[in-house]
Amino acid sequence: AQSVTQLGSHVSVSEGALVLLRCNYSSSVPPYLFWYVQYPNQGLQLLLKYTSAATLVKGINGFEAEFKKSETSFHLTKPSAHMSDAAEYFCAAGAGRGGYNKLIFGAGTRLAVHP
Amino acid sequence: DTGVSQDPRHKITKRGQNVTFRCDPISEHNRLYWYRQTLGQGPEFLTYFQNEAQLEKSRLLSDRFSAERPKGSFSTLEIQRTEQGDSAMYLCASSAQGHTGELFFGEGSRLTVL
Secondary structure: OOEEEEEOOEEEEEOOOOEEEEEEEEOOOOOOEEEEEEOOOOOOEEEEEEOOOOOEEEOHHHOEEEEEHHHOEEEEEEOOOOHHHOEEEEEEEEEOOOOOOEEEEOOOEEEEEEO | OOOOEEEOOEEEEOOOOOEEEEEEOOOOOOEEEEEEEOOOOOOEEEEEEEOOEEEEEOOOOOOOEEEEOOOOOOEEEEEOOOOHHHOEEEEEEEEOOOOOOOOEEOOOEEEEEO
């Protein structure tokens, strides 16, 4: 069965520092992979997605993620953190009958950015 | 605002009561999803519809849970004989066909069962 593991439930960085949020997936077939972000009191929003095209995927707000099949990883990075990046981030993998019609989410990583 | 809307946003009920949540998806989206999220966890898939057809249900969706999307537009999620373990945030999302995994989420309906 498909599963998604996010290493680190809380990550804290300084403003301007590199952001690295880790995600590993388990799958017997190449998955569709996603990162979603949830700001306080808002619904989840799609940051970026991997669908077996380019392995380096660029998303909104300067985030990107790299699909590494050998490591079954899809880590999210941003070169320079901004205070507005403070939020909870969820990695997800597509799964389901007849295609990838449902998402399996990781437990989430809460990102704090301090001055 | 043309996003996904959910109602009510908060519901407090006593154990054993029935509750119903409503979701209005983005109008041109034919797929609608229900997820449940508890504290410290990511959203867990419950069920999804393509138009009015319920195509998949999770084992999490016990007999006390039922979801409908009668006209392929809004959806309802009913929980009968609520239990304290049902306390969670219930999330609705919608997507357009051909946009796999690109879900647009509502802000959720928080259920507290006393």
